[in-house]
Every structure is written in structure tokens, then in C-alpha cells.
Amino acid sequence: MNLSKIITPIAYGLVFLLTGIYIVWLFNEDPDQIQATKESAAVSMGFAITYTLFAIAILAIIGMTITALVNKPKSSITLLIGLGVIVLLYFFGYAMDQGEVTEVYSKGGIITTEGDSKMVGGVLTATIYMLLFAVGFSIFSSLKSLINKING
Numbered sequence: 455m456n457l458s459k460i461i462t463p464i465a466y467g468l469v470f471l472l473t474g475i476y477i478v479w480l481f482n483e484d485p486d487q488i489q490a491t492k493e494s495a496a497v498s499m500g501f502a503i504t505y506t507l508f509a510i511a512i513l514a515i516i517g518m519t520i521t522a523l524v525n526k527p528k529s530s531i532t533l534l535i536g537l538g539v540i541v542l543l544y545f546f547g548y549a550m551d552q553g554e555v556t557e558v559y560s561k562g563g564i565i566t567t568e569g570d571s572k573m574v575g576g577v578l579t580a581t582i583y584m585l586l587f588a589v590g591f592s593i594f595s596s597l598k599s600l601i602n603k604i605n606g
Contacts, residue, residue, distance in 0.1 A: 463596065540580060547579020548572050
């Protein structure tokens with residue numbers, strides 16, 4: 455039995471668990487402490503580095519996608535179908551959102567119009583459905599792999 459086939463899912467699960475713990479920890483922080491931390495020079499530099507790396511990653515993804523579309527147009531159909539599904543999920547969420555702007559939303563000055571609220575609703579809906587699909591597919595794939603190992 456190949457050891458990497460056992461370790462890889464465990465590593466992914468550990469990263470997923472640690473990410474979840476970090477997100478829960480982050481959302482339980484005191485807002486005043488978060489604001490004070492954001493104003494420090496080290497954190498500002500960290501944000502700048504993070505944004506730069508994120509921009510580089512996005513540009514790399516776009517470049518690799520265009521290269522794949524040009525080099526292998528037939529195999530890129532699944533990529534285009536996936537992109538179409540994401541766009542449809544966004545517009546589904548956009549259409550279903552009520553466009554409600556409450557005092558809490560407008561307090562930060564980010565969501566000030568009905569259109570802004572609908573855009574956020576569309577992104578949240580698409581993200582939630584993609585997350586549910588990814589978790590469901592991951593569970594299905596793991597169970598299928600486990601059953602195949604037991605039977606084979």
C-alpha cells in the first residue's frame with residue numbers, strides 16, 4: 455500500500471480543520487482589538503504582501519487558464535462549463551436576494567444601495583452552494599475510495 459495515498463487525505467483534512475479553527479477564532483475576536491491590530495505597521499505590511507501574492511496568484515490562474523484554452527481547446531470544455539455554473543449560481547443568488555439595506559449594513563459604508571446588497575447576496579449564495587458541493591463531493595469521493603480499497 456502506498457503511504458502517500460493515506461497521508462495526503464490526512465494532510466488535507468488537517469489543513470481544512472486548522473483553517474476552520476482559525477476562521478472561528480477570527481470571528482470571535484473583539485472588534486476594537488482587530489481595529490487596533492490593523493493599524494500596526496507590521497500588520498499593514500502583512501496585508502500588503504498578502505494582497506500582492508493574491509494578485510500574482512490571480513494573474514497566474516488567468517494566464518494558465520488562457521494557455522490551457524489555447525493548447526487543449528477540447529479538454530477545456532469542462533473548465534468553461536464550471537465557469538458557467540459559477541456565473542449561473544451568482545445570478546441565481548442575485549435574483550433571489552431581496553436587496554435589503556439595513557442600518558447594520560450601511561454602518562460601515564460598504565453596502566449602501568439595493569444593488570450592492572444584491573451583489574453581496576449573489577456572491578454569498580454562489581459561495582455557499584459551491585462550498586456545499588465541494589464538501590459533499592469530498593465526502594462522496596472519500597467514501598468511494600474507502601469502499602474500493604475494502605473491496606479491492
